[in-house]
Each structure stands twice: as structure tokens, then as C-alpha cells.
Amino acid sequence: MEHIKDPVGSRFEWMSTDEIAEFQSERLRESVAQAGKSPYYAAKFAEAGIKPEDIQSREDITKLPFTTKEDLRLSYPTGMLAVDPEQVIRMHTSSGTTGKPTAIFHTRQDIENWAELMARCLAMVGATSKDVFQNMTGYGLFTGGLGLHYGAERLGMWTIPAGAGNTARQIMLMKDFHVTVIHATPSYAMHIAERMLAEGDNPKSLELRIGVLGAEPYTEEMRLKLQDIYGFKVFNSYGLSEMNGPGVAFECTYQNGMHVWEDSYLVEIIDPNTLEPCKPGDVGELVMTTLRRTAQPIIRYRTRDLTRILPGECPCGRKHIRLDRMIGRSDDMLIVRGVNVFPSQIEEVLMKHEWVGGNYVIHLTTVGAMDEMTVKVEISKTSFDGSIETLRKLRDHLQKQIREQVGFSVHVEVLEPGSLPASEGKAKRVVDEREGR
Ligand code: ADP
Ligand code: ZN
Numbered sequence: 001m002e003h004i005k006d007p008v009g010s011r012f013e014w015m016s017t018d019e020i021a022e023f024q025s026e027r028l029r030e031s032v033a034q035a036g037k038s039p040y041y042a043a044k045f046a047e048a049g050i051k052p053e054d055i056q057s058r059e060d061i062t063k064l065p066f067t068t069k070e071d072l073r074l075s076y077p078t079g080m081l082a083v084d085p086e087q088v089i090r091m092h093t094s095s096g097t098t099g100k101p102t103a104i105f106h107t108r109q110d111i112e113n114w115a116e117l118m119a120r121c122l123a124m125v126g127a128t129s130k131d132v133f134q135n136m137t138g139y140g141l142f143t144g145g146l147g148l149h150y151g152a153e154r155l156g157m158w159t160i161p162a163g164a165g166n167t168a169r170q171i172m173l174m175k176d177f178h179v180t181v182i183h184a185t186p187s188y189a190m191h192i193a194e195r196m197l198a199e200g201d202n203p204k205s206l207e208l209r210i211g212v213l214g215a216e217p218y219t220e221e222m223r224l225k226l227q228d229i230y231g232f233k234v235f236n237s238y239g240l241s242e243m244n245g246p247g248v249a250f251e252c253t254y255q256n257g258m259h260v261w262e263d264s265y266l267v268e269i270i271d272p273n274t275l276e277p278c279k280p281g282d283v284g285e286l287v288m289t290t291l292r293r294t295a296q297p298i299i300r301y302r303t304r305d306l307t308r309i310l311p312g313e314c315p316c317g318r319k320h321i322r323l324d325r326m327i328g329r330s331d332d333m334l335i336v337r338g339v340n341v342f343p344s345q346i347e348e349v350l351m352k353h354e355w356v357g358g359n360y361v362i363h364l365t366t367v368g369a370m371d372e373m374t375v376k377v378e379i380s381k382t383s384f385d386g387s388i389e390t391l392r393k394l395r396d397h398l399q400k401q402i403r404e405q406v407g408f409s410v411h412v413e414v415l416e417p418g419s420l421p422a423s424e425g426k427a428k429r430v431v432d433e434r435e436g437r
Contacts, residue, residue: 118151129156143245190358
């Protein structure tokens with residue numbers, strides 16, 4: 001594959017729907033040919049009887065086999081490498097949230113394309129070379145650090161590679177260097193704000209105007225809470241290491257779903273049970289194919305993330321399709337007393353309440369033979385000034401609202417700010433201590 005020069009704001013960002021379709025078909029052909037150079041896909045395509053000429057247009061994608069996280073694990077370490085190892089300049093791994101991490105390789109061209117996509121995302125939300133950018137996610141094998149870093153530098157931003165954690169230093173850096181744009185997980189951004197408030201400091205006194213928040217699911221209610229606390233705009237950023245990392249899908253200034261860069265990724269939404277395509281607009285599992293990666297093309301990757309393609313056009317004029325906020329991973333779904341529950345449903349109820357702080361944990365236990373759910377949530381230091389009596393009312397109110405949302409009774413415990421473990425990266429929202437798990 002030849003190198004695609006794609007400076008920010010180039011024709012790729014503003015392609016028409018027809019151009020996207022044509023480009024995707026062309027890139028899919030090349031991606032499949034490139035993937036076939038890896039031992040893994042060579043065997044997989046042979047087994048499925050697929051010849052390169054079977055793939056002519058993007059509609060032919062359904063002829064190709066899916067790739068799962070398990071396939072990546074089985075081909076670990078280098079079974080999916082499609083180039084001479086000499087051409088590899090970097091590797092990353094996933095965070096390993098759900099098991100052994102998977103390794104992903106990049107050539108120089110891959111890294112440049114990724115940086116360009118990332119710069120495109122940042123420019124889309126209004127960041128410029130005049131901004132000072134603090135990157136608060138982990139550097140190293142995790143993709144959030146270097147991924148954002150290269151994009152921010154590409155855009156010419158003053159980039160501070162702060163990494164994750166060390167909250168006091170994060171706050172100091174933001175103040176001393178007049179930081180205007182940050183990247184963090186939403187749970188860590190919330191933790192920093194609450195820490196400042198607890199110390200009598202006001203997050204609004206910072207000069208932040210843009211928060212790029214992602215790497216974990218969060219609700220619209222959480223966004224509103226964060227925007228309110230900081231007085232900045234929050235943009236949702238979705239990515240996964242298998243598809244590079246951040247820079248896959250990103251909100252524009254309209255904050256109405258995340259544009260997927262379709263020159264680089266082919267998107268499908270499938271029913272995870274039947275593996276058939278969902279009806280347009282229906283929620284299902286997101287499946288993605290890399291269209292521009294050379295070191296390790298991945299075909300029809302089952303992300304396990306649940307979302308839908310939003311209908312209609314975005315007022316910004318970009319034609320790249322938009323994904324709805326992720327509901328969560330299919331494996332985030334809890335089955336409690338036979339009822340399917342996503343942590344995001346609980347978060348939605350909690351974050352609507354102004355007295356509730358940003359940190360919560362869902363605790364599952366077995367009592368007798370029954371599942372028991374206890375939602376532990378911190379109150380907000382600034383907005384709650386009530387008595388024990390109001391605290392009790394708040395608890396009862398939340399219990400009732402959550403019961404209405406999920407359909408069974410839950411216990412709510414309202415706690416003092418700072419009583420739950422704080423997250424510096426991906427928050428752990430569920431502790432499942434039920435018997436037999
Ligand atoms: P791991 O799968 O081990 O967590 P990654 O670090 O590659 O490894 O994380 C990618 C995953 O993080 C995605 O598949 C998704 O579940 C989650 N994620 C990333 N960004 C978002 C987002 N904006 N909203 C919801 N979930 C997200
Ligand atoms: Zn838009």
C-alpha cells in the first residue's frame with residue numbers, strides 16, 4: 001500500500017458519501033490482500049476458500065470471516081503480522097480489561113496515518129496550535145498516551161505528556177502552563193475536579209476549554225456534570241487498540257454522536273447472536289475493518305462494544321457516519337435476578353441528581369439464593385449541604401429511581417466524598433461477589 005498523505009482538513013475529512021463508498025471498496029480490496037500476507041489470515045482465508053478476487057466492493061465484506069479477541073490472543077505474539085518485522089517501528093497492547101492483552105504492530109506509515117487521524121479529531125473540536133494540551137492517560141503500551149500525543153504534536157499544540165495519575169501534579173501543570181485542552185478518562189477528569197473542590201479550589205478557575213474524554217463508557221448525564229463542573233466542552237472519543245487506539249471515532253462540535261473516519265475504518269453493526277447485520281439504526285455489536293493499516297490489517301473485528309449508527313446527516317457537513325454513545329461492552333452486561341442490566345443505566349439515574357458526586361460502584365452479592373445489588377455512591381461536596389434526614393431522602397429517591405429503571409429493588413448507600421477508590425484510568429464500576437462467579 002502506498003503512503004496516503006492526509007494533512008489535516010484534507011479531502012478525506014470532507015469526502016462525499018459516494019467518494020467514501022468508492023474509496024472504501026478500493027481500500028478493502030487492498031486491505032484483504034495485505035492481510036493475506038500474515039500467517040493468520042493466509043490460513044483463515046484458505047480455510048474459508050476466499051480468493052482476493054472475491055472481494056470487489058465493500059458489500060463483499062460479508063463474505064469474509066470475523067476476527068475475535070480470541071483470534072488475536074491465539075495468534076499472539078506475531079501471527080497477524082503482515083509485513084517484514086524490519087518494517088515494524090512500534091507495538092502497543094490493549095489494556096487487558098477482559099483478559100490477556102492483545103498485541104498490535106505498526107509500520108512508520110501506520111503511525112503517520114494514526115497521527116493524522118488523531119490530529120483531524122482534535123482539529124474537528126476546535127483545538128489549534130495555539131492550545132496547550134495536557135495528556136492525562138498512561139504512556140507506554142496503552143494507546144491513549146502516545147496516540148493522542150502524536151496527534152496533538154501533529155496539530156502543533158504545546159503538548160504536555162503528563163501521563164496518568166499524580167493528581168496534585170496534574171493540577172499544578174494545568175495552572176502553571178495555562179492548559180486549555182485535556183485528554184483523560186471521564187472518571188479521572190471527575191476525580192481531579194472533586195479533588196480540587198475538596199481542597200477549596202474551583203475547576204472553573206482553570207483555563208480549560210476542551211475536554212477530550214474517552215477510553216471507557218460514560219453517559220450523557222456524566223458529560224453534563226463534567227461540563228458543569230469545569231465550565232468546558234466535553235467531546236467523546238472512542239477507540240480501541242485493535243483499531244490503533246484513539247482516533248477511530250470522535251465527536252464534532254455538535255456533540256451528537258461520534259464520526260467514524262470511514263476512509264480508515266469500515267463499520268458494520270451486527271446482531272451478536274445471529275451474526276447477521278442489524279437493521280439500520282438498531283443497536284448491535286460494532287464490527288470494524290482497518291482500511292489503511294499495513295503492519296497488521298484486521299478484518300471484521302468484533303469489538304464487543306454495543307452501539308448503533310445514528311440516522312440522518314450531521315449539521316457539520318461531514319459525511320462520515322456517526323456512532324451513538326457506547327452502551328458498554330456486551331460483557332459489561334450484568335444479569336441480576338434474571339434481568340439484563342448495564343452499568344450505564346444506573347449511572348444515568350445517579351448523575352441526573354445534583355447532590356450526587358461523580359464516583360460510584362455497583363456491588364453484587366448473594367443473599368440466600370438471591371442476587372443482591374448495592375449501589376454505593378458518593379455525594380457531591382459542593383452541592384450537598386443537607387442534614388442526615390435529607391441524606392436519607394436522597395437514598396430513598398435513588399433507590400426508587402433505580403428500581404424503576406432496572407425493574408428490581410436495589411440498596412443504595414450514599415457515602416462521603418472520597419470514600420470510594422478513585423480511578424486514574426478506566427474506572428472499575430462493578431464488583432461482582434456473587435456465589436459461583
Ligand atoms: P481493552 O479492550 O483491554 O480495554 P483498549 O485499551 O484497547 O483495551 O480499550 C478499548 C475499549 O475501551 C473499547 O473496546 C471500549 O470497550 C472502551 N472504550 C474506549 N473508548 C470508549 C468510549 N468513548 N466510550 C465507551 N467505551 C469506550
Ligand atoms: Zn458532525
